[in-house]
Amino acid sequence: MRAYVGLGSNLGDRTGYLLLGLSALSRLPKTRLLRLSPVYETEPIGPPQPRYLNMVAELETGLPPRVLLSEMLRIEKALGRERKERFGPRTLDLDLLLYGDLVLREEGLELPHPRLHERAFVLVPLADLLPEGRHPLLGLTFAELLQGLDPSGVRPFVL
Template structure:
């Protein structure tokens, strides 16, 4: 598809997402979601947080979650990025039967550059992220040090961890850079 002219590079944006799972092999679900995000032609997974085990919030009669966050670089605008994330949830067996109920995978778009929007499908920044330790603690791990929310997220995460942890504990780490490196076979 060469026309002899250089294609102009597409503008990339940074986005931050939360990932969670409390059904089946929870850690494997997180890994699969990251893999599918990375395989998307318009998404690059830049950084991933530690994995934290957290108590359920809202509907509490369910298993504990594994939660993490990821920093993405994407050429997609917010709504197409959200739709790509929803498709990945569907591919990984997500069913939306009970609000805040058990799920194989949950992908939430938290931040997209400095975009502020309020649509039926998507509100940015995520409206409840600053109230949720299970979002803030992993988000603190991946936020760019100069991000405008870094200090606020760090303070809120530290408070949550000091005030009894709000049911959140370090579970594991996923060494994303090694896992996503091309093999030499």
Template structure:
């Protein structure tokens, strides 16, 4: 049996019933073959970054998985499609966005996948829920607390009682 790794997946939605969609997506990720365990952060509300549209609901999931990175990416994209995800243009509003943020500390750069996610260290909506799950995780750019301080201008609201 393959060794498991810890992966972090960012979840976001700003169309439809976002909280319900994120809960369903977390359940679907948990049920994937090769996902041994899943924890999800509390949910947050954030304004779109470099885009327009309604506010987002965001969270981060921590997975223990035996899946290869691109296999996990394929599964995440299938879940997005099942929720009606369309990609009409960059940063378009979306029913569901699942981003593979981190995969066992590995650096991956392929045509399809860049891990760690290249902008996660600049996004409060990723850093806060990531810190909820892994407060001691350190990215190449610094500790989560240092990076959160650098994002102090980004408004983020923790939603009450919204953990999946």
């Protein structure tokens, strides 16, 4: 199954945390990295905090979505993520954005990601990988969804 994971970091060695997150994702059982979006520096949402580095990874995985999410949460924790406040700063944030065309609403897991279509810092790198891909609920392409957002806070970042 193709899955798309958003990665973000705004504490410490942001680039290093993205690379460590990608390495950990690539080592998951039945999972391999297929493609990576460019990295973008973005304005934070929530309380005052440093700017983020964000990107999206395309995975091929045989893990069920709940297992994949559990592994992603384990990776975050192993890399020092502390969940102190909603939208607070973090060493690494991993969001399961899409799992094929699956639409799922369960406790702790919603697919597609419920705020995917509202966030330029997710849509810009996702549209880099999947411009003609369609949001499973809204039916619009990711490029079309991006047209409705202001991407000015999303700037290319060179590693």
